[in-house]
Amino acid sequence: MEDKVVVNKKVVLKHYIPDGPATESDMELVATDTLLLRLPPGSTAVLVKNLYLSCDPYMRSRMTKHDEPSYVDDFVPGTPITGYGVCKVLDSGHPDFKIGDYVWGVTGWEEYSLITSTEGLFKINHTNVPLSYYTGILGMPGFTAYVGFYEISSPKKGERVFVSAASGAVGQLVGQFAKLMGCYVVGSAGSDEKVNLLKNKFGFDEAFNYKKEPDLNKALRRCFPEGIDIYFENVGGAMLEAVLQNMRLNARIAACGMISQYNLERPEGVSHLFTIIAKRIRMQGFVVFDHYRSYREFEEKVVQYIKEGKIVYVEDIAEGLENAPAALVGLFAGRNVGKQLVVVARE
Amino acid sequence: MEDKVVVNKKVVLKHYIPDGPATESDMELVATDTLLLRLPPGSTAVLVKNLYLSCDPYMRSRMTKHDEPSYVDDFVPGTPITGYGVCKVLDSGHPDFKIGDYVWGVTGWEEYSLITSTEGLFKINHTNVPLSYYTGILGMPGFTAYVGFYEISSPKKGERVFVSAASGAVGQLVGQFAKLMGCYVVGSAGSDEKVNLLKNKFGFDEAFNYKKEPDLNKALRRCFPEGIDIYFENVGGAMLEAVLQNMRLNARIAACGMISQYNLERPEGVSHLFTIIAKRIRMQGFVVFDHYRSYREFEEKVVQYIKEGKIVYVEDIAEGLENAPAALVGLFAGRNVGKQLVVVARE
Numbered sequence: 001m002e003d004k005v006v007v008n009k010k011v012v013l014k015h016y017i018p019d020g021p022a023t024e025s026d027m028e029l030v031a032t033d034t035l036l037l038r039l040p041p042g043s044t045a046v047l048v049k050n051l052y053l054s055c056d057p058y059m060r061s062r063m064t065k066h067d068e069p070s071y072v073d074d075f076v077p078g079t080p081i082t083g084y085g086v087c088k089v090l091d092s093g094h095p096d097f098k099i100g101d102y103v104w105g106v107t108g109w110e111e112y113s114l115i116t117s118t119e120g121l122f123k124i125n126h127t128n129v130p131l132s133y134y135t136g137i138l139g140m141p142g143f144t145a146y147v148g149f150y151e152i153s154s155p156k157k158g159e160r161v162f163v164s165a166a167s168g169a170v171g172q173l174v175g176q177f178a179k180l181m182g183c184y185v186v187g188s189a190g191s192d193e194k195v196n197l198l199k200n201k202f203g204f205d206e207a208f209n210y211k212k213e214p215d216l217n218k219a220l221r222r223c224f225p226e227g228i229d230i231y232f233e234n235v236g237g238a239m240l241e242a243v244l245q246n247m248r249l250n251a252r253i254a255a256c257g258m259i260s261q262y263n264l265e266r267p268e269g270v271s272h273l274f275t276i277i278a279k280r281i282r283m284q285g286f287v288v289f290d291h292y293r294s295y296r297e298f299e300e301k302v303v304q305y306i307k308e309g310k311i312v313y314v315e316d317i318a319e320g321l322e323n324a325p326a327a328l329v330g331l332f333a334g335r336n337v338g339k340q341l342v343v344v345a346r347e
Numbered sequence: 348m349e350d351k352v353v354v355n356k357k358v359v360l361k362h363y364i365p366d367g368p369a370t371e372s373d374m375e376l377v378a379t380d381t382l383l384l385r386l387p388p389g390s391t392a393v394l395v396k397n398l399y400l401s402c403d404p405y406m407r408s409r410m411t412k413h414d415e416p417s418y419v420d421d422f423v424p425g426t427p428i429t430g431y432g433v434c435k436v437l438d439s440g441h442p443d444f445k446i447g448d449y450v451w452g453v454t455g456w457e458e459y460s461l462i463t464s465t466e467g468l469f470k471i472n473h474t475n476v477p478l479s480y481y482t483g484i485l486g487m488p489g490f491t492a493y494v495g496f497y498e499i500s501s502p503k504k505g506e507r508v509f510v511s512a513a514s515g516a517v518g519q520l521v522g523q524f525a526k527l528m529g530c531y532v533v534g535s536a537g538s539d540e541k542v543n544l545l546k547n548k549f550g551f552d553e554a555f556n557y558k559k560e561p562d563l564n565k566a567l568r569r570c571f572p573e574g575i576d577i578y579f580e581n582v583g584g585a586m587l588e589a590v591l592q593n594m595r596l597n598a599r600i601a602a603c604g605m606i607s608q609y610n611l612e613r614p615e616g617v618s619h620l621f622t623i624i625a626k627r628i629r630m631q632g633f634v635v636f637d638h639y640r641s642y643r644e645f646e647e648k649v650v651q652y653i654k655e656g657k658i659v660y661v662e663d664i665a666e667g668l669e670n671a672p673a674a675l676v677g678l679f680a681g682r683n684v685g686k687q688l689v690v691v692a693r694e
């Protein structure tokens with residue numbers, strides 16, 4: 001355990017962004033605060049060194065001030081961005097966490113964090129896989145894919161599955177889970193490079209670049225001549241509109257995210273909603289926070305899949321806290337290829 | 348059994364209506380066909396005299412030609428409108444139906460019908476309630492309310508329920524089922540007369556005239572300061588948009604119909620769909636046809652409720668087949684008060 005005072009560099013949100021794209025200049029790196037790397041006596045908190053930080057789509061909405069509370073709190077301007085990360089425990093007043101443990105959970109975009117709310121903090125049980133995987137395939141996004149696919153979308157062997165934002169942290173796993181179950185799987189993504197990844201790395205049966213499709217409805221009809229049983233919804237808007245026109249009877253929509261809408265002042269309207277009735281569709285929204293009771297079951301299963309080579313995983317790694325704002329902005333613009341994360345320190 | 352040839356008056360659809368309101372002149376009464384009121388030997392059909400015909404919202408979409416099949420077939424211009432009705436069996440080649448039986452199910456808008464597809468035909472077990480009830484509270488609309496409320500919306504005592512088109516055949520029952528379960532129930536309707544009916548006849552806790560509300564979102568907030576647990580969706584469009592802004596965590600939408608959209612060439616866009624994720628909403632479309640296996644259970648239960656006075660029921664009765672087109676057009680325009688039906692004959 002280090003017993004010293006350090007300058008704790010942080011990435012803070014400068015101000016709320018009403019709508020439109022987030023830019024790097026909405027955040028700044030500050031290096032003014034110092035921190036004693038030891039907890040005061042009697043503390044029940046956990047003091048950590050941040051190793052890997054996760055960039056996730058839901059963070060965009062936290063940069064906007066909401067009059068009414070959403071499912072995650074708005075960021076507080078002038079304070080560090082918060083999000084998921086992988087950390088090493090430097091000091092602990094909490095019985096579940098010991099010095100030297102690796103953990104993942106909600107932390108700050110800074111070099112060191114004092115975590116007082118340990119509810120969403122998980123000890124990392126497997127250190128023989130890359131620790132960074134706990135920002136993605138073994139962390140919140142991976143668990144989101146697992147819950148959304150297995151619990152929310154009620155999949156059956158042979159069903160036809162469509163995944164949007166399919167090369168992202170969640171989508172790449174949903175597609176692979178679906179293939180493991182014996183489904184026919186198609187993904188959409190925003191570049192030819194990503195489409196190539198879907199088909200040749202993640203084993204999707206088919207994939208398309210939505211930016212090159214003048215008519216999404218036709219693209220889906222081409223890939224799903226008999227229609228879609230399960231839509232894993234990550235993007236919303238025009239894609240949802242097109243999907244609704246291609247659903248089969250008793251289809252399901254696992255509504256996980258709507259990244260295409262997060263920058264908009266007013267979301268796009270979706271008009272083909274009567275299909276929900278005509279085709280007896282179940283559209284179910286979910287948030288991974290509600291499901292953590294089954295996290296350990298997921299962790300064991302997916303670590304096993306990784307070791308057996310049944311699942312592959314692609315990360316897009318930005319080096320250094322100073323590059324975190326660009327990485328996050330790039331995620332919202334779809335510039336990442338695979339799971340976007342930031343390395344603050346490797347040990 | 349009558350053994351004679353009759354002129355069989357019919358209401359036929361003259362032509363498909365692309366969009367916009369249906370009018371009486373889109374239909375016509377013809378009296379040219381004759382019919383022998385006896386089945387040929389060896390027939391397995393059922394020959395009926397039509398007593399009561401049901402006017403239902405879903406019939407609007409059947410007046411438009413669809414390129415792709417919807418959940419109900421398009422009408423065929425030049426042939427009689429078809430829909431639900433209550434009939435008396437005049438002759439039968441089918442073992443389940445005897446001469447003199449009363450039945451309800453899909454029949455034609457004509458004085459007499461030859462029913463060859465008896466799959467959706469039910470013998471009426473209770474003739475000590477008005478037979479016309481089998482076009483509504485004890486027929487398809489009533490069963491729709493039952494399935495949608497008890498099976499699709501997963502209600503619990505004390506939950507907050509909103510019903511749109513609440514004074515219609517389906518809505519008035521949903522509200523009463525919800526009250527019987529101990530829920531707080533609010534309904535919307537399109538006239539003060541209907542609102543009065545909801546509050547003073549059907550026992551809704553609150554009701555409002557949506558045509559007099561400049562802001563549906565605010566109207567719902569006023570009626571549901573703590574939000575809505577269950578929305579029984581009959582109208583779609585702007586009402587759905589407003590409802591989404593007032594949903595509670597883990598709310599459910601039983602999507603039964605979207606009558607506000609049926610006359611439109613392109614349905615209105617609904618933009619607050621991200622709420623489905625943030626609030627973990629389940630939106631489930633359903634069509635009553637899929638659920639008829641539990642019809643008899645429903646029939647016994649609701650007949651009992653009627654006899655005990657636990658449920659009340661309001662009908663809007665048009666007299667004579669010649670007035671059927673006006674009754675149907677009036678339904679689409681919301682002019683009916685209670686269940687709209689047409690009396691062709693009383694016996």
